[in-house]
Amino acid sequence: MTTARPTLSLETELRAKRASGRKLLMPYVTAGIVPDWLELVEAVIQAGADAVEVGIPFSDPAMDGPTIQEASVQALDNGITPASALSALATRTFGVPLLAMTYYNLVYRYGHERFAADLARAGVSATILPDLPIELADDWIETARRHGIENVLLVAPVTSDERLAMLVERTAGFLYSVSTMGTTGERSQLDDAAAVLSARVKAVSDIPVVVGFGISTPEHAVAASRTSDGIITASALMRRILDGASIDEAASLVADMRAALDVADFADQRGNDGSRHGRHLADG
Amino acid sequence: MLHVGEQTRIAMTDPSDAGFFGEFGGRYVPEPLVGACQEVEAAFRDAWSSDEFRTEFLTMLTDYAGRPSPMTECSNLGSDLGLRLLLKREDLNHTGSHKINNVIGQALLAKRMGKTRLIAETGAGQHGVATATAAALLDMECVVYMGEVDMERQALNVFRMRLLGAEVVPAMSGSRTLKDAVNEAMRAWVSEVTNTHYCIGSVMGPHPYPWMVRSFHEIIGCEANRQSQALLGGMPDLAVACVGGGSNAAGLFAGFADSPTTRLIGVEPAGGAAVGRGVPAIVHGMKAYFMQDEVGQILEAESISAGLDYPGIGPEHAFLSANGRAEYHPVTDDQVVDAFQMLARREGIIPALESAHAIAWVIQEADQLQGQTVLVNLSGRGDKDVQQVQDRLEQEAKLEGGIRA
Numbered sequence A: 001m002t003t004a005r006p007t008l009s010l011e012t013e014l015r016a017k018r019a020s021g022r023k024l025l026m027p028y029v030t031a032g033i034v035p036d037w038l039e040l041v042e043a044v045i046q047a048g049a050d051a052v053e054v055g056i057p058f059s060d061p062a063m064d065g066p067t068i069q070e071a072s073v074q075a076l077d078n079g080i081t082p083a084s085a086l087s088a089l090a091t092r093t094f095g096v097p098l099l100a101m102t103y104y105n106l107v108y109r110y111g112h113e114r115f116a117a118d119l120a121r122a123g124v125s126a127t128i129l130p131d132l133p134i135e136l137a138d139d140w141i142e143t144a145r146r147h148g149i150e151n152v153l154l155v156a157p158v159t160s161d162e163r164l165a166m167l168v169e170r171t172a173g174f175l176y177s178v179s180t181m182g183t184t185g186e187r188s189q190l191d192d193a194a195a196v197l198s199a200r201v202k203a204v205s206d207i208p209v210v211v212g213f214g215i216s217t218p219e220h221a222v223a224a225s226r227t228s229d230g231i232i233t234a235s236a237l238m239r240r241i242l243d244g245a246s247i248d249e250a251a252s253l254v255a256d257m258r259a260a261l262d263v264a265d266f267a268d269q270r271g272n273d274g275s276r277h278g279r280h281l282a283d284g
Numbered sequence B: 001m002l003h004v005g006e007q008t009r010i011a012m013t014d015p016s017d018a019g020f021f022g023e024f025g026g027r028y029v030p031e032p033l034v035g036a037c038q039e040v041e042a043a044f045r046d047a048w049s050s051d052e053f054r055t056e057f058l059t060m061l062t063d064y065a066g067r068p069s070p071m072t073e074c075s076n077l078g079s080d081l082g083l084r085l086l087l088k089r090e091d092l093n094h095t096g097s098h099k100i101n102n103v104i105g106q107a108l109l110a111k112r113m114g115k116t117r118l119i120a121e122t123g124a125g126q127h128g129v130a131t132a133t134a135a136a137l138l139d140m141e142c143v144v145y146m147g148e149v150d151m152e153r154q155a156l157n158v159f160r161m162r163l164l165g166a167e168v169v170p171a172m173s174g175s176r177t178l179k180d181a182v183n184e185a186m187r188a189w190v191s192e193v194t195n196t197h198y199c200i201g202s203v204m205g206p207h208p209y210p211w212m213v214r215s216f217h218e219i220i221g222c223e224a225n226r227q228s229q230a231l232l233g234g235m236p237d238l239a240v241a242c243v244g245g246g247s248n249a250a251g252l253f254a255g256f257a258d259s260p261t262t263r264l265i266g267v268e269p270a271g272g273a274a275v276g277r278g279v280p281a282i283v284h285g286m287k288a289y290f291m292q293d294e295v296g297q298i299l300e301a302e303s304i305s306a307g308l309d310y311p312g313i314g315p316e317h318a319f320l321s322a323n324g325r326a327e328y329h330p331v332t333d334d335q336v337v338d339a340f341q342m343l344a345r346r347e348g349i350i351p352a353l354e355s356a357h358a359i360a361w362v363i364q365e366a367d368q369l370q371g372q373t374v375l376v377n378l379s380g381r382g383d384k385d386v387q388q389v390q391d392r393l394e395q396e397a398k399l400e401g402g403i404r405a
Ligand SMILES: Cc1ncc(COP(=O)(O)O)c(C=O)c1O
Pocket: B097, B098, B123, B124, B125, B126, B127, B201, B202, B203, B242, B243, B244, B245, B246, B247, B248, B249, B306, B307, B308, B352, B354, B355, B379, B380, B381
């Protein structure tokens, strides 16, 4: 059961794509990880991304594992700042919605009003601020909304039913399902908790549910999408860049995920026990 | 033997339901940790209102940790400086610092919550040693996260923790000091919340930690208040403590915050002066003062003492600073090394480098404090720092010799 809620741009777009039978694929790119990171954003869009999460690096990324930490350090060493990342995005138009993912201190310091205005100017549709929990998010959500920016909330395997009801009510764009109790990072197996969690969300809301954390291979992407509306992949992509892969080589991971999602048969997903599909995946 | 009633005198106010002291504090944690923080809060509220828990806590502080700690009058250094100098001797607690108060409280709480593992971050290693000690005593597993740089400069404490059965995991990110050890412990906690309690070592982190850790340290201020009454027939003019995250200072201040004539002084390292050089920030689950650059990236603190090498300060201190009830002042590493030696020579007490900050400030301000009564919280003993100070003094002697030659 859902109550009426306002739908804004990212959510409208994601709902439309879902209605067309497409699984959502959202790669993450750390702004500034390489000097030509905007080309990487372009490349993952060409490879089939439905939206791109642009990470604005923070000095103390407490939710992130070693890969995103390393990507953040490299980007900060390259001199990226919140303002320079947004200015760079503002120089182009992209074919899909962009999200900004960062830690709340950078937003707080920038100022809610100014950050929301600059996001809008940069063509960013939504934010993900993992360390701004729902209880403390009212002012940001309101300010962002006035500028047409949606704020995506996270849900975790330990989230209670009571909180889940609040989260589906207050999130906008989609609900970010944290697949596992842990930090971001490549994993060889997908946690069974992901399927259980997506099913719990689906039981109470029709908000798009996108699974992130540890989605490293096309097989993971397909498995996680059986009970959800799609996936976010971050560390596996950033790992390739950190290891010196070219932009095209890195983007080929996204293309492979796109292809796998497009050919997979999800027809039987409804009412299915998705947890069976999460197991015994080979590491890519 | 202490009695439950002795610890009911609390001169500082509780945070709001959402965990704020004024505008500072709160619970800025990602969704996977919200439930864990709520669980700790519920358990703490329940335990802290239970006579049974308080009695168990105070009994352990007495029979195991050796409380109450004495108050020592330092007549030699006091007369050198022209003031009356009193030390609250937290250095005489079991494991050598105030940290044991908080750790015993949290370890008992963790047991009560059915947890089997303790994890902790540590800077100087004193909190890590205290946590490893409590884990050994209460038969719990223990993992301590410590910056790689700190593992080098506090090698003795690393060995002590291992001797006590704890695993010590180096934090390799960022400045590889206390701030990074906190990040590492937070990351570990997310994946282990079901059986693990995160035993935070100072008045920092998400609600209820700043409040809970201060509560477990209030015993310092309560004893000191009673001892001041007995020794002075009243309250000291100043209560002074070093501040990293601020736990020993919070414990001391709790005993004197409602004494309007007592100035409350927190002493920070010049290289980690979160109040002096900080602005409000949201890091490590709380809103407090942190040293940061103009866009909000957190800066690395730099201090001779690993235990104060933290770019932030707990939210209640940010609040006490903002409302003017407490003052926070910096001292330099050189002043600290001088104070370290002066207390050793004049009083036969070798302080922790952290605690030497508080002494250093009193020495610096002596002219302004003539005839006043100054109570300093001697938060820990200096055995762990002797090697480091020896190396530094030898280095200085060499340099001086080189210049003269
Ligand atoms: C002896 C001693 N004093 C003080 C501190 C600083 O902690 P806090 O500011 O929480 O009292 C430490 C931390 O390691 C310490 O070991």
